[in-house]
Amino acid sequence: MLIVNDVKWTDTLSFRLGAVGALVADQYAEALAVHDLKPKHVGLLGVLDSGLAASQLEIAKLMRVAPSLVVSLADRLESMGAIERLRDPADRRRQILSLTGKGRDLLAECTAKALALDANLAADLTSSQHAELSEALGRLAASLGLPVRG
Amino acid sequence: MLIVNDVKWTDTLSFRLGAVGALVADQYAEALAVHDLKPKHVGLLGVLDSGLAASQLEIAKLMRVAPSLVVSLADRLESMGAIERLRDPADRRRQILSLTGKGRDLLAECTAKALALDANLAADLTSSQHAELSEALGRLAASLGLPVRG
DNA sequence: TATTGTTATACTCTATAACTATA
DNA sequence: TATAGTTATAGAGTATAACAATA
Numbered sequence: 001m002l003i004v005n006d007v008k009w010t011d012t013l014s015f016r017l018g019a020v021g022a023l024v025a026d027q028y029a030e031a032l033a034v035h036d037l038k039p040k041h042v043g044l045l046g047v048l049d050s051g052l053a054a055s056q057l058e059i060a061k062l063m064r065v066a067p068s069l070v071v072s073l074a075d076r077l078e079s080m081g082a083i084e085r086l087r088d089p090a091d092r093r094r095q096i097l098s099l100t101g102k103g104r105d106l107l108a109e110c111t112a113k114a115l116a117l118d119a120n121l122a123a124d125l126t127s128s129q130h131a132e133l134s135e136a137l138g139r140l141a142a143s144l145g146l147p148v149r150g
Numbered sequence: 151m152l153i154v155n156d157v158k159w160t161d162t163l164s165f166r167l168g169a170v171g172a173l174v175a176d177q178y179a180e181a182l183a184v185h186d187l188k189p190k191h192v193g194l195l196g197v198l199d200s201g202l203a204a205s206q207l208e209i210a211k212l213m214r215v216a217p218s219l220v221v222s223l224a225d226r227l228e229s230m231g232a233i234e235r236l237r238d239p240a241d242r243r244r245q246i247l248s249l250t251g252k253g254r255d256l257l258a259e260c261t262a263k264a265l266a267l268d269a270n271l272a273a274d275l276t277s278s279q280h281a282e283l284s285e286a287l288g289r290l291a292a293s294l295g296l297p298v299r300g
Numbered sequence: 301t302a303t304t305g306t307t308a309t310a311c312t313c314t315a316t317a318a319c320t321a322t323a
Numbered sequence: 324t325a326t327a328g329t330t331a332t333a334g335a336g337t338a339t340a341a342c343a344a345t346a
Contacts, residue, residue, distance in 0.1 A: 010299060
């Protein structure tokens with residue numbers, strides 16, 4: 001067994017975060033399939049809910065995706081009635097996106113699905129471990145520039 | 151601010167694991183670019199090092215990827231001299247893969263790169279938080295069927 | 301001329317399906 | 324006939340580049 005500084009490849013945080021993150025993302029994508037949505041659609045709903053960005057370009061920067069991807073994500077959500085596009089009267093180039101009531105409901109359902117997945121994951125952890133994990137991930141997320149609540 | 155059961159979308163473990171995992175995976179992929187390798191190449195080296203699988207089909211199952219992907223990963227690693235393919239004398243359909251000395255060195259370097267990334271991440275955590283995070287992720291990884299030590 | 305959004309195109313990753321060799 | 328590996332093909336997801344409208 002190869003060991004570097006007494007640490008195996010699978011013992012690194014990097015491997016575990018990457019691998020566990022990918023599996024959880026897959027499971028979440030599967031849970032969203034019933035709504036015919038991808039995790040990034042939920043991400044966009046979340047951004048609008050947070051109020052951190054409203055124009056498509058701002059959203060693209062916050063989500064770290066190409067502006068063209070925001071177009072297709074928003075197209076889908078708009079066709080579902082989850083969001084509305086409004087031309088900014090002060091600058092008619094900008095599309096201001098906002099959640100509709102239906103969009104808020106949808107985000108609530110998608111959050112509930114995430115919480116259900118969380119519960120499955122938490123089954124393998126003590127409640128204090130769960131709390132520590134959430135706290136540590138929150139710090140990492142914040143330091144990586146992801147939007148997280150205080 | 152929309153809150154479900156007093157929890158926001160970005161507060162879920164699912165979101166944080168998925169998002170942080172993706173960012174860490176991207177950073178790791180970038181760190182590997184100097185070797186012209188992808189994280190899955192390192193995964194294959196790790197599988198061989200672990201001894202949990204040797205034939206390509208066994209490796210594909212353990213890594214949860216298509217057998218055809220193992221072919222291309224192994225082609226690359228073989229061309230670099232990191233692994234060797236040996237026909238199983240008992241069943242000449244099977245290719246038994248094994249790490250070469252160069253492959254072991256490469257895995258060591260890739261593990262060192264992961265540890266360097268870990269150190270960056272750990273800068274945002276107390277050492278006990280780091281340990282708790284690693285422990286919790288290890289449990290989740292094990293319960294998701296990923297190979298982890300201890 | 302610079303910027304926002306959109307459309308058209310291309311690229312990366314990976315899976316599925318067809319095929320070869322061996323059992 | 325069934326299985327291990329390989330090759331060929333196709334699809335999903337996303338970025339880049341070209342374009343249109345507005346500033």
